[in-house]
Amino acid sequence: MHAQSFLDAIGSAHSAETRTLLTVGFGLVQQYHAIRDRGFDASVDDAALAALRAQLDTLSPLDREVMALRAIADALPHWDASAASAFGRRLVYTTLLQYGQALFGRAAATLAVTVLELVAVHAELDGEDGLSAQARLLCGFAWRTLGDWDASRQAYERAYELSRSAGELTIAIRTRVGLGYNASARGDLPGARALLRATATRAARLAPEALPYVYLAQANLESISGQYEEAVALCYRARQAAGADEEMQYASMVDLAQCLVDYGAPDVAEKALRAVLLSDLDVRHKIQTKIHLLLLSATLRREADFAALRDDLVPAPFTVRQRALYHLYVAQGLRTFGKLDDARTSADTALSVAREHSLFQLMFQAEEEVRAIEAAASRAHRVREEVLEAAPRAPRMSRRLERIAGAISTMLEAPAAV
Amino acid sequence: MQYVVLVGPSMQRRIEGVVGSAGSVVPARDLEGLLAAMRNQDSLCVVIDPSLITPADAAAIVRQFASAPQTIVAYAPAVREAFESSIILAQGTTAQFVFQGMPNETPALNQALLLAPDAHLGHMLTTALAPQLDALPQQLRVTVGTMLYSGVGPQTADALAIQGGIARRSMDRAFEIAGLESSRFLIAAARVVRVYRAVASSRLPFRRVATMAGYATQRALDHHFNTLLGCSTDAIRRRPLTLDEVTECLVSRLTTRQDVSATPRTAPRTSTSSTFVRGAAVSTTGNTFTGR
Numbered sequence: 001m002h003a004q005s006f007l008d009a010i011g012s013a014h015s016a017e018t019r020t021l022l023t024v025g026f027g028l029v030q031q032y033h034a035i036r037d038r039g040f041d042a043s044v045d046d047a048a049l050a051a052l053r054a055q056l057d058t059l060s061p062l063d064r065e066v067m068a069l070r071a072i073a074d075a076l077p078h079w080d081a082s083a084a085s086a087f088g089r090r091l092v093y094t095t096l097l098q099y100g101q102a103l104f105g106r107a108a109a110t111l112a113v114t115v116l117e118l119v120a121v122h123a124e125l126d127g128e129d130g131l132s133a134q135a136r137l138l139c140g141f142a143w144r145t146l147g148d149w150d151a152s153r154q155a156y157e158r159a160y161e162l163s164r165s166a167g168e169l170t171i172a173i174r175t176r177v178g179l180g181y182n183a184s185a186r187g188d189l190p191g192a193r194a195l196l197r198a199t200a201t202r203a204a205r206l207a208p209e210a211l212p213y214v215y216l217a218q219a220n221l222e223s224i225s226g227q228y229e230e231a232v233a234l235c236y237r238a239r240q241a242a243g244a245d246e247e248m249q250y251a252s253m254v255d256l257a258q259c260l261v262d263y264g265a266p267d268v269a270e271k272a273l274r275a276v277l278l279s280d281l282d283v284r285h286k287i288q289t290k291i292h293l294l295l296l297s298a299t300l301r302r303e304a305d306f307a308a309l310r311d312d313l314v315p316a317p318f319t320v321r322q323r324a325l326y327h328l329y330v331a332q333g334l335r336t337f338g339k340l341d342d343a344r345t346s347a348d349t350a351l352s353v354a355r356e357h358s359l360f361q362l363m364f365q366a367e368e369e370v371r372a373i374e375a376a377a378s379r380a381h382r383v384r385e386e387v388l389e390a391a392p393r394a395p396r397m398s399r400r401l402e403r404i405a406g407a408i409s410t411m412l413e414a415p416a417a418v
Numbered sequence: 419m420q421y422v423v424l425v426g427p428s429m430q431r432r433i434e435g436v437v438g439s440a441g442s443v444v445p446a447r448d449l450e451g452l453l454a455a456m457r458n459q460d461s462l463c464v465v466i467d468p469s470l471i472t473p474a475d476a477a478a479i480v481r482q483f484a485s486a487p488q489t490i491v492a493y494a495p496a497v498r499e500a501f502e503s504s505i506i507l508a509q510g511t512t513a514q515f516v517f518q519g520m521p522n523e524t525p526a527l528n529q530a531l532l533l534a535p536d537a538h539l540g541h542m543l544t545t546a547l548a549p550q551l552d553a554l555p556q557q558l559r560v561t562v563g564t565m566l567y568s569g570v571g572p573q574t575a576d577a578l579a580i581q582g583g584i585a586r587r588s589m590d591r592a593f594e595i596a597g598l599e600s601s602r603f604l605i606a607a608a609r610v611v612r613v614y615r616a617v618a619s620s621r622l623p624f625r626r627v628a629t630m631a632g633y634a635t636q637r638a639l640d641h642h643f644n645t646l647l648g649c650s651t652d653a654i655r656r657r658p659l660t661l662d663e664v665t666e667c668l669v670s671r672l673t674t675r676q677d678v679s680a681t682p683r684t685a686p687r688t689s690t691s692s693t694f695v696r697g698a699a700v701s702t703t704g705n706t707f708t709g710r
Contacts, residue, residue, distance in 0.1 A: 067497070074498035078505050086581060087508035087515075094496050094517050101519070127572055127580030134521045167573045167632020170525040206629045209524045244435020245524050246428070280428055 002029055005114040015356035017320075020055055021065055022111075025099065027052045028072045029115065032092065036122065040079045049073050062317045064284075068099040086126065093123050093131050100138055108358065109145040116142060124162070133162035133171050140178045144185065152182055173203045173210035177217045184221045192221050212238040212248045216255055228263035229398060235259050236404045250276060250285050254292065261299065265397065268405045270296050275411035287316045291325055298333030306333050324353040324362045331369050340377050347373055419620065421531065422446050422455040425467040429493060433465055436531050440620055449475045456482045463489045463534040468507060469500035476503035480510030487537035491516065491530045512540065512568035529630050532622060533569075536615045540567035542665040543611060550673060553596035558582035558589060562604060569612025573632060575601040599672050606642045607668050613639070617651045618658035624651050646671050 006026035013019040031048055053073050059066045075095040081088040096119045103112035120135035136159035143152035156175040163171035176199040183192035200214045215238035222231040235256035242248035253276045260269035273296065276289045290313055297305040310330055318326060327350035334343035351366035353359075397405065419441035423430055434443045441463075446452035449471060456464060456479075468476065483490065490513035494500040507513045514530045516523060544551065544567045551559050561582040565571030572578040578601050579586040589601060598604065609631055616627045628639040636651075643651050647659065647667045659667070 071496050071498065074501055075496070078501060081505045081509070087505065090515075091496075091501065091504070094520065098496055098519055125580070127577040129573065129577050130522065137521055164634075165574050165577070168522055168525065169629055169632060169634075171522055174521070205625075206634070207525065209528060244432050246432065248524070280431070282428075 002114045002118060005111055009108065009111055009358075012358070014358060017059060018357050020059060021063075021069070024052050024055050024069050025065075025111070025115075028069060028076070028099075029096075029118070031076060032072070032096065035076055035079050040077055042077070045077070049076060060317075060319075062284075063319050065099070065102040068095065068102040071095040072099055086128070089126060090128065090131065093119050093128065093135075097131070097135055097138070100135070100142075104142070104145070109142045113139055113142045113146070120158075129162045129166035130168050130171075133159045133166055133168055136162060137171055137175055137178065140175065140182075144178070144182055149182055149186060153179065156182075169207040170210045173199060173207045174213055176202070177210070177213045180217050181220070184217075184224060189221065189225055193218075196221060208241070209243075209245075211241040212245070212252055215241060216252060219255060219259060223259055223262055228259060229401060231259040232256065232263055232404060233400055236407070246279070246281065249279070250281055250289075254289070257292065257296070261296070263401070265401070265405070266296055266299050268401075268408060270300065271405075271408045272411075275408055278411070283317065284319065284322075287313070287318065287322055290316075291322060291329060294326070295329040295332065298329070298336045301336070303337050306337070320353065320357045321359060321362070324350050324357070324359055324366070326350075327353060328362060328366050328369060331366075331373065335369070335373050335376055340373055343373050344370070344377075419534070419615075420444060420459065420462045421465055422452060422459075422462055423465040424449070424452050424470060425465060425493060426470065429467060432527070433493070433531065436528055440532060440622060449478065453478060453482050456486065456488050461488075461536065461538075463491060463531065465491045465493055465531070466507070466513075467500070468492050468494045468503035469497055471503050473502045473506055476506035477510075480506060483511045487512070487541050489534040489537050490514070491534065493518070493527065493530075495519065512537065512564065512570075514568065514570055525630070532620070533612055533616050533627065533630055535569035535612045536661065537567075539614060539661050539664060540569060540611055542661055543567070543607075543668055546665055546669045547598075547672065550596045550598050554592050554598075555582070555584060558584050558592060565608045566604065566611060569608050569610075571605075571608055573605060575605070578605060594674070597674050599674055603646075603672055607646055607672055609633075610642055610646050610668065614654075614664060617643070618654050624655075627651075 003026070006022060006029070010019055010022045010026065013022055027048075031045065031052070035045060053070065056066055056070055056073070061067070072092070072095040075088075075091045078088040078091055096115060100112045100116040100119065103109070103115065116135045116139045120132045120139060123129075123135060124132040136155045140152045140155035140159060143149075143155055156178045159178075160172050160175040163169070163175065176195065180192045180196040180199065183189075183195060196214060196218050200211070200218065203210045203214050215234045219231040219234035219238065222228070222234060235252055238252040239249060239256060242252055253272055257269040257272040257276075260266065260272060270293065273289055273293050277286060277293075281289070290309060294306065294309045294313065297309060310333070313326055316322075316326075327346045331343045331347035331350060334340070334346060347366055347369045351363065351370060354363040354366050421433065421437055421441055421443045422445075423433055423443055424446045425433065430443065430445060437443055444455070446455060452464065452466070455462065464479075466479070471479075479490070482488075490507065490511050492500075492504060492507055492513045493516045494504065495518040504515065508515070516526045516530050520526070544563050547566065551563050554562060561571065561578065565578070572581050575589075576586060579589040582589055584592065593599070593601060593604070613627055613631045616622055617624070620627075624639065625636045628636040631639065633639045633642075640650050640652075643649065643654065647654070647664060649659075
């Protein structure tokens, strides 16, 4: 089954780079099967792995997928190492699981499911219930991305059973969060709300580490329901519950900024993103935050800030997705400022990058942007006027939001608190 | 508790955030500093990023561990630089591994740091049970030995059988022949080894300890302590048992008889055993005697 998925993906790849990535991925999964069946044989496997590594050397080393594939290639020789404690196997499963996660970055959810189900089944056969539960949890997410609710529910439920038997209560809570997302994505908002409320109570009692995930899911639900203030408050609560988890701090601050924009307070959102930049994030997250700021500066009609961020990001070591997103946001910003020719160039670049790497969602957005630019060009003289009319007007903030905005300003003044 | 760390600055901040007021985090300048701390201090938790050390450094840590066992946590990204050293640490120590970027990274790190088991307790227990463990098939022996030593391992009897490379029934028979109690007792004992230090000498609330260790309720944790050590978690915190006492309690509870060469026991299990199974968090799977 996995072979067919990979072959289909390779066949429909739009660029040489994507084809290489998929070919190496397929090669490594085949290699994994062979090593799992007969053990690692240096005389055969070393040469095959070296050939796959050589192909990876031609690709951007910072790409998450490339890093994950390299890790698999480096972990496979250790498959039989420390056989009694099964550490080598765990290492290989870990790297395969990270590859499955990386595939989401390229919107290759079908392939992600293929790899993750492989890990889930094999880890369970090896008695690694914890790893299998994690793989199933990610499968549930991947199936939801693909719109297969039933498969998603089954994956989450199996993940729940496995995580309970493995004593992984945080994963168990996250499976309930996943089911909550499923319900809200299907339009069952009351059901989702009830499930998430019950999950929040359980998380507070059993796994406080999972609380930020529950709060962010609740924020997403409130945002869908148009309760933006509640959504902002929940994102802020998630940020507070994240503790020392930098990844979760980042996720909650970005969601907080998004909810603040939805609420109509983009200036506070900008502060939140600038506070994120002050923390010690890795390069990938910093670039992503700057890309968000770029879009926000266009929304706030700050042309100088927009130009500065655009130039600042030019030499950044983008991932493929970030490159497409950057050009798309630059196009949107330039259209906002009435520079339609430059906007068209950027939108075309975004479209070609997205098409080349099969980033379908971004591809649709870029096509939409091209249409918007064309429409604007046909009535160019009215654009600026319309844009100004559409400029967001911040509603009067409630006390609760004022407190949150104040806390965000404090983060900017005292970076250590971020 | 003291945490001696040899990690990068961002990892150190993360560790400090997790440990909070439960202990002090002391950065080691280099490998020599780390080895000196392992040599000179009796009870500490060593946290290493395997991607920052060479295989030779890892071998030096293994040698130090062999002479004086300490709790080791390896916290690393899943990259090639970390693999060689990780393998050496996995083969020669009871290090717990936490990989960055995994869905369970945060709880796994919390568990590894806050429930860092007492390496001496694991060492004493496996030494005391050596005659019984030696009677087990090789892979099962290593799996059970590692589980009792580090407190980390399979959480169900089925998972233990799979990791031990043996069928479930054969495993039960092997334990019986070796003079060991059932797999559930062994799994519960490993969990007690895991949490004993946190229960006896930390200030963590019992409920937090219980949930971090994978118990659904604090009562289940208490039940294990009562069954295996004969006193509640509360009593242990008021008056901690010495490691010798803990080992003695566990050994007497885990062994069914002294003479491992005698014929297998065929008498029905004691009532304690069935009481123990009820309400324990680990008993959710593996009950094969349901008649269905």
